[in-house]
Amino acid sequence: MPQSPSRKRAAIVGAGPVGCLAALALSKRGWNVDLYEGRPDLRLPSSKAASGQRSINLAISHRGIAALEAIDPAVADQFLQSAIPMRGRMIHTEAGELDSQLYDRDGQCINSIGRAVLNEGLLEEAAASENVRLFFNHKVLSADFDNRKLMVKDTVSNKEFQVDFDFCIGADGSYSIIQRQMMRVVRMDYQQEYITHEYVELKMPAGRGVNGEPVFLLDPNHLHIWPRHSFMLIALPNRDKTFTCTLFAPSAELDRLKTPDSVLTWFKFHFPDAVQAIGEKLLVEDVLTNPRSPLICTKSKPYHYKDRVIILGDAAHSMVPFYGQGLNCGLEDVRILSTLLDSEGVDPSIQEAGASEHAVDRRLLRVLERYTEGRYQDLLSICDLAMDNFVEMRHSVTTLSYIFKKTVDTILYSLTSRKMVELSSLRPTLSRVPYPSGEPRAWLPLYTMITFRPDISYATAKRKAERQARILEGLGWAGTTLVGVVGLWATLLVRKTLTERLR
């Protein structure tokens, strides 16, 4: 991976999916890219053993796929081959019944994938790219953005050293050091909020088929939900026929699960079918030993500083995981940054000798300013929608009024819009998704816009959905009024008839 000395240098902090995709995007544009990651290379066998119990399975949808396709179609292909499509939610009711709610009239799916699988694929591509250098076990300690320097520590050799950059991307997650360092020099509006719920991951093993082969114990083409109002359990399928289950519950509820007995009693009462599938021994072990993790929502503005640093993904906007959009949104950040780099014609070549290497790059500055201005409302919207969706997932999906509204929503959708994709096609036709701007005229369910329409921005989707909800409400009132008027008319008619007869 030789780097050209005549090119500008980008330092990307964080080699998760967002950092890797950003590295690919810049490398393809001719930048020299150095990617710094505090943890060891997750492709090493030792890392794999350590990260077994770590992160929520990912549900990748069209926004994520569109971003991958825009920057690296090979990764998008590879990803779609290893993902498991989920067509809808499978609600496990308290009465023990199963209720399948499809995500989309046209059969469009979201895709379950282990975070590590996606991350490895992207790391492989980055490692194979020209101009990209990977530095694992390299922790960024501090940043001097004005002088374009990072202080980095090699945690293996325990040495600290300075590195230079022309452009820095912070893709280092919820507790981002780059974001924290930016707060020292930028007047940044910032907000962080923990919800009262925590999550614990549990493993549901594969079952055994008639010939002893591994089989799924639940339908693999659904995202399974056990909504229990104040808490819920979900399960996403893996390629090895296991499911990754996640319990979301208020801290106070989890505090009560301290002994094997209390765990079993509680789970058997609320999730009897899940206990059977997971197995009592494994369940107790996982609940008592797996870490309880907090759920945080963060918002920042601006996302950039001068012409030289930007934060993307969780570093800029951690959201609660209930819309399944966290990583989709992070990948879309990269796609939008990339589109803006194109549209402003940013050029990584170091210009004529004599010009200061550190002169303000006005085109890059303009890209970063446009990114902050254009992206802010979108990121606010999806963070808020993710928070709202928690109530939907653990409670509303079980109510009659929700099912009724969803039905009307789908009917209006069918009446006003054409089918977008073939039912049989898992892969949407996304290769040329525009920079989101306009708003389609058809009636579209919110979930459809957020999940399957990367051409509609999050903010537009939220606004349009609010307007549609007001119309639905109006229809509700109109319906009630109609029923009332008809009822009144019928009553009067009956009374008149009776009165006439009695005369």
Next chain:
Amino acid sequence: MPQSPSRKRAAIVGAGPVGCLAALALSKRGWNVDLYEGRPDLRLPSSKAASGQRSINLAISHRGIAALEAIDPAVADQFLQSAIPMRGRMIHTEAGELDSQLYDRDGQCINSIGRAVLNEGLLEEAAASENVRLFFNHKVLSADFDNRKLMVKDTVSNKEFQVDFDFCIGADGSYSIIQRQMMRVVRMDYQQEYITHEYVELKMPAGRGVNGEPVFLLDPNHLHIWPRHSFMLIALPNRDKTFTCTLFAPSAELDRLKTPDSVLTWFKFHFPDAVQAIGEKLLVEDVLTNPRSPLICTKSKPYHYKDRVIILGDAAHSMVPFYGQGLNCGLEDVRILSTLLDSEGVDPSIQEAGASEHAVDRRLLRVLERYTEGRYQDLLSICDLAMDNFVEMRHSVTTLSYIFKKTVDTILYSLTSRKMVELSSLRPTLSRVPYPSGEPRAWLPLYTMITFRPDISYATAKRKAERQARILEGLGWAGTTLVGVVGLWATLLVRKTLTERLR
């Protein structure tokens, strides 16, 4: 200032007014108190020279006085002697007229005082207290709350060392290191927001009287405001007959004031009388050389961690300065903490030998939990009110509808409540202000509740004012309707009479 080895040790970070008052409160309860301040002792002549242009003058009102009285009546006395009472706002209109708007029907005042004067008085008291040790030029670098240790750097000797504490108070202002360190171990909801306005301080010198003695150039018993809608100038009196002026303006507006000409033209157009009083030369010098400072609003929750650390004052809640409550609120924090320490009977003596020195102090834990729970809504309320009041100060005070509403407000106040204080008495009868809880039944203007009634919590005041505003609005509608009905009746009467006459 000998410390008793059998007492628990409190480390207070920040020797501003809030930190000093907290030191006094704990010292009087028998704690050994170590007060760490990163800056030099502001009582030294060298410090005084350096801090000349620093901070907004303080407008102390009854909440601040009540807090001082509850903890140290001597300081309250001393403070009232050096403060200048301000009875109302003096509006300098664009037409060049003066309009005095009294703060209170009964003549109650807010008090102008230099921050340094108050801080010095409190430092003197702390220095003279038993059990208090002062450490200036001691910067806290980090905290290990679980092991009750602070890492401190003596910036004179450049040595770093560790100090122990049983209880730590962070009173280290808007960019609090204690708050930042707490965020590493507490799941803290946190928000920071910069407004688009910045401020610049200007000095208005004393004038010369007939015998050459210094005289005030404006009425000293008012807080002067030049409201200009999107920006404003204010002026508060000092004992030496000068005024401290503060210009609040959007950053974009200030960007235009780059040359002596642009400064003079702009000021003469918007504030001709202020230019005359300040003098052109001094004005230009101050505007071009004094720092432009940002205005930040921060909110946190919780304010404590376990039984061992709490943040008070700006460290917990920086607010914009437009209700004049920032320091009043910080001092009230100390009074409320102090009341809770009393009510839970927290005892600083180290108990029987053998008991672990670091066992959880359940009474202190209960105090801190009650503080966070009880204080949160109050602090949210005053932060929001301060933000709202900016629009009132720079714009609404000039509108007819504001003046009309304020008049009705005052009339209702007079009709429903008795006079609280003698007109001649500057000093309110505050020595026994209860822990705020109940809500009075009388009609009370919001400003009166916030500024003159420390027995009413900020949250209660905000709630009550919102209810009163709805009633006022209702009265407005009722009035409009009445006018409409009377008008209609009159019209019909006239028409009838005319018709009858014409027959």
